[in-house]
Amino acid sequence: MQRSILLLIICLLTTPVANAKQLAITFDDAPRKADGYFDGPTRAKMLIDSLKEHQIGKVTFFSNTRFLDKEGLERMRLYDRAGHIIGNHTHSHPNFLNTELPTYQKEFLQAHQLLQQFDNFKPYFRFPYLREGETVEKRDGMRNLLQEHNYLNAYITLNNYDWYIEELFQTAVKDGNPVDLERLSNFYVDVLMASINYYDDMAIKNLGRSPKHVILLHEMDITALFIGDLAQRLRLEGWEIISLEEAYQDPIADYQLGQPIKYNPGRIGEIALAKGQKKNLWHYTLDESYLEKRFKQEVLLMSGQ
Numbered sequence: 001m002q003r004s005i006l007l008l009i010i011c012l013l014t015t016p017v018a019n020a021k022q023l024a025i026t027f028d029d030a031p032r033k034a035d036g037y038f039d040g041p042t043r044a045k046m047l048i049d050s051l052k053e054h055q056i057g058k059v060t061f062f063s064n065t066r067f068l069d070k071e072g073l074e075r076m077r078l079y080d081r082a083g084h085i086i087g088n089h090t091h092s093h094p095n096f097l098n099t100e101l102p103t104y105q106k107e108f109l110q111a112h113q114l115l116q117q118f119d120n121f122k123p124y125f126r127f128p129y130l131r132e133g134e135t136v137e138k139r140d141g142m143r144n145l146l147q148e149h150n151y152l153n154a155y156i157t158l159n160n161y162d163w164y165i166e167e168l169f170q171t172a173v174k175d176g177n178p179v180d181l182e183r184l185s186n187f188y189v190d191v192l193m194a195s196i197n198y199y200d201d202m203a204i205k206n207l208g209r210s211p212k213h214v215i216l217l218h219e220m221d222i223t224a225l226f227i228g229d230l231a232q233r234l235r236l237e238g239w240e241i242i243s244l245e246e247a248y249q250d251p252i253a254d255y256q257l258g259q260p261i262k263y264n265p266g267r268i269g270e271i272a273l274a275k276g277q278k279k280n281l282w283h284y285t286l287d288e289s290y291l292e293k294r295f296k297q298e299v300l301l302m303s304g305q
Contacts, residue, residue: 023215025059026060029218031044034075040071047219047227054227057242060122061084063086065111068114081119086122088112090111094128096133097262105142159283160195161286162222165222165295183298184222195283196234211250211252212249252267
């Protein structure tokens, strides 16, 4: 009897937890425009310090090399020297829907060359707007180019509109409207957690488990301000923050959607789509009017808002 109990305990301790919640943090569009609440160097220092303070570990910055002017280059070097991964996000962030394949491939290759200067550059490619080619020719043209240069398609599983929350914040600052940063943090974290949990539930429904997730964020002022608050909330709800290398060890890294699509909802959405789900591939928080309404109600300190 004691032997049976011991074997059961060992089994429970060594069997992978089907719904262990893990995610890697990635930032797109680095070095993103910074001329509002923070300037570029202030944003970078605050973001690096916050990542370290909250023991978030190594994150990944996907860079648009068009913006590697003197200030932008120094910002990227700060991230690089801090030990964070640098990935390819094309030279100028083109929309693949409006770009011919040869031009898009040139964008990829130009960024590839410029990013070699960073010690922590890794061959990860994040498609701008997550658009991977709406025709077989364009899709396969990029798949073949990535394979030729030993790149991994840096897919995401957790989508959101953090970039629009940033727009609302910067517009309020520019217009002189008072913003309560504590309320903004609560709003930001609540919106992101709602989408994170939604896509995790979608994954469990379609995979029978919670995979190693990848969240798409952006290199922005609100990220520097509140990434620590997001990390605290994640851990409070049982999430573990892992590296992108670890996340891409998940079997879904090998998944490829059969048909080309115009608008990509992320890897979990792709899998759900292939299994017949046609609606709700994007969470309801990925909506500008929804976010603007909540921002006015919950963040702005203006009478009548």
